[in-house]
Amino acid sequence: MLTALTIFVLLAGIVLWNLMIIVPMRQACVLERFGNFRRVLEPGFHIVVPFLDKVAYRHEIREQVFDIPAQLCITRDNIQVAVDGVVYLKVMDAKRASYGIGNYQLASINLAQTTMRSEIGKLTLSDTFYERDKLNDSIVREIDEASDPWGIKVMRYEIKNISPSDQVVHTLEKQMEAEREKRADITLAMAQKESKILISEGHRQEAINISEGEKQKRINEAQGRASEIKILAEASAEGLQQVAHAIKQPGGDMAVKMRLVEDFIGRVGEVMKGADVSVLPTDLAHIKGLLSALNQNLPLTQNSGK
Structure with a gap:
């Protein structure tokens, strides 16, 4: 009886073991019956037909x-x-x-x-x-x-x-070195170009500033000369007006003649003093006559003034 019971328990355990299938969460099982596809067992507890169904494949469903x-x-x-x-x-x-x-x-x-x-x-x-x-x-x-x-x-x-390969790596290193040198040359050339541009811009601005300064200087000088000429002209005009007014006064014409004679005599004296030979004016007789006339008219003017 004990032996039969033991055999029965063993057979029942085997049947139960084949009756239940627990699929882990990370797997998916393929169930076959008589070698044919039955279904896919998802994670969890499943009941199958013992000795007829079997798990043919187990797949990892994680990445x-x-x-x-x-x-x-x-x-x-x-x-x-x-x-x-x-x-x-x-x-x-x-x-x-x-x-x-x-x-x-x-x-x-x-x-x-x-x-x-x-x-x-x-x-x-x-x-x-x-x-x-x-x-x-x-x-x-x-x-x-x-x-x-x-x-x-x-x-x-x-x-x-x-x-x-090592040969290719060596070639690439040489190529990269050449590329770096090329970029350095380009950068240097660009820097020199920018420097020349800035220098030329500086010279250009300097020339503009100098020309503007010269222009303003000429304008100022011209304005100064114009003001000077205007002032001199106004002074000359005022002096001539005063001379004309003085001439119109009694004895003014004689005073003018005397002034002219004095200037003439002074100029002749300067010429004769600077000359190496004796110089006599050709119009000396006219001068003598002019002086005689002045001497004759001078008393009359004075008497008429009285």
Whole structure:
């Protein structure tokens, strides 16, 4: 009786063990009956038919990351580089991931390598360094489109390293050094150009300022000369008016004649004093007559004044 009871308990335990299935939260299970797809078991507790149903596949439904081994790629400018990366996948359909492909993980890695070689071949070496984001997006798009029948989705792809050969690195260093020297020369040339422009602008402004100063100086001098001429003219006019007024007075005409004679005699004396030979005016007789007339008219004027 004890042995039979023990056997019964064991059989009942086995039946119960095969009757209940607990699926963890991070997994999705594919259930088969007689080798045919039955359904996908979501996370939780499930009851199945013992010995008829079995879990054929268990898939990780969390996002998974796979390392892409380094491989040699040829860029568009025929430069060989070693490229590696990582790909992030997630199982979206457990049924297609089980029956759509034998090993979606290996297939995804190989597809990522193939797509990476193809995309690297479309870019030059410099583009692969500067356009990593664009390259990653292109690889994700290509892999995601190809892996859709497998029931997985490529979340993202990241290139870890792009490693040219030592010879290429040496060439790139020389190129970058030449580029730096070129930029330095351009900067120096631009600085010299700006300096010359500023100096020429300074000379131009200086010439403008000097010309403006000369112009103002001439204007001031002209205005000063004009004022001087005006003052002299006014003084001369006033003096002539006074002379004319004096001439109109009694004895004024004789005073003018006397003044003219005195000036004439003074001028003749200066000429004779500076001459090396004796100089006598040709109109000496006229002078004598003029003096005689003055002597004759002078008393008459005085008498008439009295």
